[in-house]
Amino acid sequence: MARNSTDTKEKLLDAFDILLDKQGISGATLDAVAAKAGVSKGGLLYHYGSKAELIKGSLERLDRLVDEDVESMKAAGERLHLYYLETSAEIGTPLDRSLIAASCLAQENDEAKSALRRTREAWFNALNNHLGDADMAMTIQLIGDGMYFNQNFGLSQDEALAHVKNVLARLGL
Amino acid sequence: MARNSTDTKEKLLDAFDILLDKQGISGATLDAVAAKAGVSKGGLLYHYGSKAELIKGSLERLDRLVDEDVESMKAAGERLHLYYLETSAEIGTPLDRSLIAASCLAQENDEAKSALRRTREAWFNALNNHLGDADMAMTIQLIGDGMYFNQNFGLSQDEALAHVKNVLARLGL
DNA sequence: GTCTATAATGAGATAGAC
């Protein structure tokens, strides 16, 4: 049992994101989210008064997780761009789940599209500040986007990452 | 009025793909598809007996369009990889709409996931045969995936393409 | 080949008890 409101709200967002990831929009119904979070639909609607609010909550959490991720990138120092690529294909992390959820929602929700745009801007700025080379920053970001996109429909990106690293080596990175 | 069955079926697939692109899965209802194609729901269900069959029809058309696209890539000769990147960010073509539709569906449909995997394989083989370099073929494909992914949520990729071409020039491509 | 009418289901949301 969740002791306080914050815990339950986080559990609800977790359930929502996971259902979006695994079953898509049609699977992430209020009934299913409530069941997965271990509360009733009425319980869910106490915390998030409508599906729109649940979506808003998920996207706000994405913003927070991206801020944290940019800090982690900076902490990687000289390996910043490699850290970015390695984590682009990562699965199962809170950030990854949150991102996939937003990608699902973006299909039919403009707020989600905006959230993803903000995410990309934050990462591009980090890459560009580090590399001092907009061409390379954009190219590396696109490669990360590509790996993320593929991983999304069930393709392991381990091999892809190895190929990319070979190319980056040729570019002195 | 469509004179024959084939015309109406194509119109229905067009309407389905466009609705998926613009409004996502929730917007692409049978009612909406029928209305956009200019027939009644009963008319739609005569041609495609269920939503599952409509989805199947859309994915089969994607397969055909991809086959044609691979032929176009080969026809581009030495510019094959550039042709690939330039068309990755293209919008409004039948192939593009069909691909976005499949990406939408992939969120909750395994057949759509498989169709996208086949698409990627076909393109990778074309790139790899042309370049004779799996590292570069994979990297270029990922960049194309990235541009496609971004264009999907409303970011023009013209600037991105220019950045990428600068990097490819450094690699002698 | 296309239509209308309607059945059956499942969704989001509200009301009020505990």
Next chain:
DNA sequence: GTCTATCTCATTATAGAC
């Protein structure tokens, strides 16, 4: 803060007329 019960509406699908 969480529950059950219920309302309303949209969606898929069927039946049968034209």
